[in-house]
Amino acid sequence: MNRKLFISYFILLGHICFGQDNKLEGEILDRSNKSPLIFANIILEGTAYGAASDKDGRFSILNIEAGTYTIIATYMGYSSFKQEITIPYTEQDKIKILLDPEAIQLEEYVVTASRRRERIEDAPAAISVITKKEIRRESNTNLGDYLKGTKGIDFTQSGIDSYNMTARGFNSSFSSRLLTLTDGRMANVPSLRLTAYNVIPVSFDDVEQIEVVLGPSSALYGPNAHSGVLNIVTSSPLRSQGTKFNFQSGFLNQPSTRPLKKYTMRTAHKYKNVGIKVSAVALNGEDWHHFNEDEYEGHSPSFIGRNRLVHNRINDGSISAEYGSPRMPIEWLNNEIPDNGIDDNGNGFTDESLDWGTGTADDWTGPKIGDGVDNPFFLDAEPGSPLVDSAMVSQALQDPYGRYFLNNGIILYGLTYEDIGRGYIDGIDNDGDGNIDEGIDKGIDEAGEIWFDGVDNDSDGEIDEVDEVGDAWLDRFGSNLHTWDAPRGGFGEYSFDAKGNIIFDTNGNGIYNDTWGNDGIDNDEDGNIDEIDESDFVINYGGLPKIIKDANDDGIDDYPDFNVRNLRYDFRLDWEPNSDFTASLSHGYAWARNINITGIARYLADGWIYRYYQSKFRYKNLFMQAYLNTSFSGKTDHPTRNLATGSLIYDRSKKFSLQLQHYIEKLNGDLRFVWGMDYFLTFPDTRGTILSDRDMTDYRDNNGNGEAGSPNSFYDENDSYYFNIGEAYRNVDSTGMISTYDPTAQWGNNLYNATIFSEDNVQGAVMDGLDNDRDSDDFNDIDGNGLPWTDNDGNGTYDPGIDQVEPGARVIKGTHVFVYADGIDNDGDGKVDENIDEGIDEGAEDNRYKVNELGIYYQLNWKINDKLEFIQATRFDVHDRLTDMIQFNNAGYNDSFSPLNWDFDFSKTDGLQFSPKFGLAYKPKENQNYRLTWAKAFNTPSNQALFLDIFVTRFSIFKVYARGADGGYNYPLNGSGNPMWYDPYEGIYYPVDSTLIYFYPSVDPKVTGYFRGILENQPALESEIVSTWELGYKGRLRDNIFGTVDFYTSHYSSFVSGATFITPLLVEKEILTDDYNEDGISNYADQDGNVIIDDQDDYDHAIDIWRQGLEGVAAIGDTIAGIPTPVVIGYVNYGEVDVWGFDGSLAIFLSRNWNMDVTYSYMGTTKFFNPITKAQESINAPKHKAGLKLQYNSNRYPATLSLNGRYVDGYQWSSGIYYGNIKPYTIFDLHLGYEINKYLKMNLTVNNMLDHKHIEIIGGPSLGRIIMFRLETKF
Secondary structure, three states, X not given: OHHHHHHHHHHHHHHHHHOOOEEEEEEEEEOOOOOEOOOOEEEEOOOOOEEEOOOOOEEEEEEEOOEEEEEEEEOOOEOOEEEEEEEOOOOOOEEXXXXXXXXXXXXXXXXXXXXXXXXXXXXXXXXXXEEHHHHHOOOOOOHHHHOOOOOOEEEEEEEOOEEEEEEOOOOOOOOOOOEEEEOOEEOOEOOOOEOOHHHOOOOHHHEEEEEEEEOOOHHHHOOOOOOEEEEEEEOOOOOOOEEEEEEEEEEEOOOOOOOEEEEEEEEEEEEOOEEEEEEEEEEEEEOOOOOOHHHHHHOOHHHHOOHHHHOOOEOOOOOOOOOOXXXXXXXXXXXXXXXXXXXXXXXXXXXXXXXXXXXXXXXXEOOEEOOOEOOXXXXXXXXXXXXXXXXXXXXXXXXXXXXXXXXXXXXXXXXXXXXXXOEEOOOOOOOOOOOOOOOOOOOOOOHHHHHOOOXXXXXXXXXXOXXXXXXXXXXXXXXXXXXXXXXXXXXXXXXXXXXXXXXXXOOOOOOOOOOHHHOOOOOOOOOOOOOHHHOOOOOOOOOOOOOOOOOOOOOOOOOOOOEEEEEEEEEEEEEEEEOOEEEEEEEEEEEEEEEEEOOOOEEEEEEEEEEEEEEEEEEOOEEEEEEEEEEEOOOOOOOEEEOOOOOEEOXXXXXXXXXXXXXXXXXXXXXXXXXXXXXXXXXXXXXXXOEOOOOOOOOEOOOOOEOOOOOOEEOOOOOOOOOOOOOOEEEEOOOOOEEEOOOOOOOOOOOOOOOOOOOOOEOOOEOOOEOOOOOOOOOOOOOOOOOOEEOOOOOOOOOOOOOEEOOOEEEEOOOEEEEEOOOOOOOOOOOOOOOOOOOOOOHHHOOOOXXXXXXXXXXXXXXXXXXXXXXXXXXXXXXXXXXXXXXXXOOOOOOOOOHHHOEEOOOOOOOOEEEEEEEEEEEEEOOEEEEEEEEEEEEOOOHHHHHEEEEEEEEOOEEEEEEOOOOOEOOOEOOOOOEEEEEOOOOEEEEOOOOEEEEEOXXXXXXXXXXXXXXXXXXXXXXXXXXXXXXXEEEEEEOOEEXXXXXXXXXXXXXXXXXXXXXXXXXXXXXXXOOOOOOOOOOEEOOOOOEEOOOHHHHHHHHHHHHHHEEEEEOOOOOOOOOOOOEEEEOOEOOOEEEEEEEEEEEEEOOOOEEEEEEEEEEEEOOOEOOOOOOEOOOOOOOEEEEEEEXXXXXXXXXXXXXXXXXXXXXXXXXXXXXXXXXXXXXEEEEEEEEEEOOEEEEXXXXXXXXXXXXXXXXXXXXXOEEEEEEEEEO
């Protein structure tokens, strides 16, 4: 028995040692020419056995167990080989495999190039495809990361979830030149027609592929497509089912950063011919930290003061408080903990201490407080103010601080019986002049008090003196007038350090905050050591905070924080009852909180919501879809806001589209004809916070039918150019003279029902909430006398103390009764506040700029023979702001949107957009394709370029607004034909004379500007036009190398600029013309306005000191005394620009497991110049950029590896107020993947693995390494 076991064991051992000595050898060849195929893949199906062919096409697989197998051989560009064999292989010991050539990537189809499904091989365009396989093997933070190495694409990232893309140059903070689609739907923000990629509701798990078409595509897609089209195609639930969950977590390489977390899921199910899917994304993390100088400046108390000083109800600084105002008693300091920001003792004051007054605890004199009562000896409370009575005092005496609380939240302090009969604040305009509670607590919490911080800011020994306050203080920044210690002495140029501290170059040596003033050296070689003019000025903050987080004092912090959140979901229902019919319904939602860079500022989108609704169907060759995109800019307690100024954004805009397409095939498919129609209707609704669409919400009449008797102007106290509640009403007569407004003056002693107005015709009437012409009956006429008071003595006039005011009316100045707007139907007629403020903010004033666009197109593909194909496409587009060919008749408040109301006039072709395309495709053999195309494309001005109206920043004492170019920019002239300018110091407009010259600063106020001698109106914007020739090739270069190259040359005309200065400043001409170096040579402006520079040194000095000659700003718009004109930046058309270059790619199959992709793009351009400032501009794109992707796929283990590299050449960036130099950068990304089992997979991604800190967009942060881990489970 033991002997049998021993023999069996010996036989088994021999089988183990020697039984796998079988091998399979062979060669793999091209069947057509018998040439060897290098690096072909040969595997035995279902096993780990495999090999790759060598340079002679030979291969060998060793140590194969005996048995029956299926051998599979594959090679890119060839049909696959599959055959059953037996091992040991006995047919002459070697196998010969012959593969048939096939078209490259035959399995890949695209829909973007021709707006129909076709092989990528046949697409008549330069097209790249990022497949779902490529997307799944990486673990990136955003979808754009998968595209950043694509040829021709300019990818710029400004945050973990904020990025932008365009094609072949002309990038910007929010570019509109690369049309971005999601399943054929425009994925843009309706109000601006710009793409915000971080609110596209799509998950990477749900992406089937991303298609990128380079070059002009307006012939099929119309506006926005003149540099290319990017289409994100998602998976149909009818084609892909199952459930996936992904969890990602990672870190940014910066100190003290919370981990980044991202959750994604997709679930899709099919029942018979119905499919349904839901995908979702949730992201939470901390973004790259970065502050721009405009954000530091916008929150620096040196520029905005300290807004807490106008809310603390005490008298700060040297503004005299109301005579008789009480002082804070020392007892009110009890139980208060100083400097903790908390009202510890509950008295309504915060951090009160001995420092608030003078003296010690034994002899302390507290500050004057705003008690809310009109104090003697000068009783001048607002006429009609309510009076303190004994009941109020009795209640107040029960409070330790003598407080009386009004129902509206207002608090009166320190009430005593001496206050009985005195007026008090109630938050109501009691005399109808617009001001509220004037005359009470004067000098306490006044607007100018923001500057009285009690600190000697300029270290001259005086506190809050004249040149430390307001405009006199602001004028010292950027000025070199005198030395900084002299009265109104300039501080020189300024900047900010990394911690937000303002630093100066007062001595002009080009170094900020240097040590010249205290280094014991005579640095300026004037014989004096460490004198004042050697030192750089340093602001004294007196220990107070250097940053004010609420820049505009609206109660909402707008200083940048970097908490990023994003929630998105997408729902889709597909129905395909047969192969001829398909229908789909989808809806997406995105909620975002992140920082976005625009050309005018960075904005915190805080709860921005984007929704879309889409339906589409296909019946045979007919396709139709409709969709609606909507925006919601956030709730009122956390709205989207400007991170430099704090300005809030309101956006409830919508965009609707209806699209129809049909295609016909004839001659066995050799003739294909596609035609279609696109209609777009945009409904902007931003209430003047983005666009100039505020006429229906600006509290004013805008069409000349304002209520009779109303004020027609106002005192713009905060320089907002809009009326705000609490600002004083004014009247402006026909000569421009301004007077105060009194609603009772025009009535005098007339009876209430007297008629003194014939019609409502007050142009610019301001909403004051009063029935100024006394034609409203919206009051409760208790006694039926037709008067808004009970006329108890029957004399027809209101007698205080005798008559009672009826509901719906109130007394003005204690003498006159007016019906007022209270939001109540007081007379029960079903109407609320009728005949009050007539003609103001009515429907007829609706100027929300509805934009209609209609496009009709076709494309013809004619396959002349097996090798040659002709392509011709044409599109016609009507934009209602550019042409009158179609009157859409839907601009009014309640107008119909029916096409039956459209009026056509085909004789009015001006402004019609015509986009033709011609092409030839030549295919001499399989895997060899050549293409020649010419196309003309256009880009209509966006709503932003046409209608923008938004506060950007402050420049010295001026407010800077970005305004659209609808109608052009026109400068008012006086009767003699001279342009007008505004003197901000006197509040008066003057004609420009020969002593002045225009100066255009850079959009960045602290960068060199340009002198000009004349002022020229700027015409309305035209569409951008580009004509492009393109020669392309794609095909197999060698057995294992496939390549594409596309050469192009484009000619642009009417290129639309970024935001640029439109209105110049006025400076003394002698700043330019003075001979500073006394060499007898000076500079001047010729009769055409061009500055002739004969002495460069003098000119450079003039540029350095131009602020010293600053007088005012050129007027734009109305020139009413006392109403300032803003400094305007806007948009203009440039002239001719030529761009040329090429984009190339190589796909190289190195071995069975390794492959490599290489891309390279080159772009050149002619110089082009700003037509106003004559400054050279940038195309915002690198001349050279390259990408590398090296991939490894293991046959033995379920593991993948990718190493991606990207090089971007340095270039100049200019987009609105942000410009500078982008330095060259090279970054590498590492991606590792491992499939644990069929249900579980993990990925590790290291973006920017070498931690090369670099900036991709001016205004954005320095980007470093990100490490992300992803765990995926599927069912």
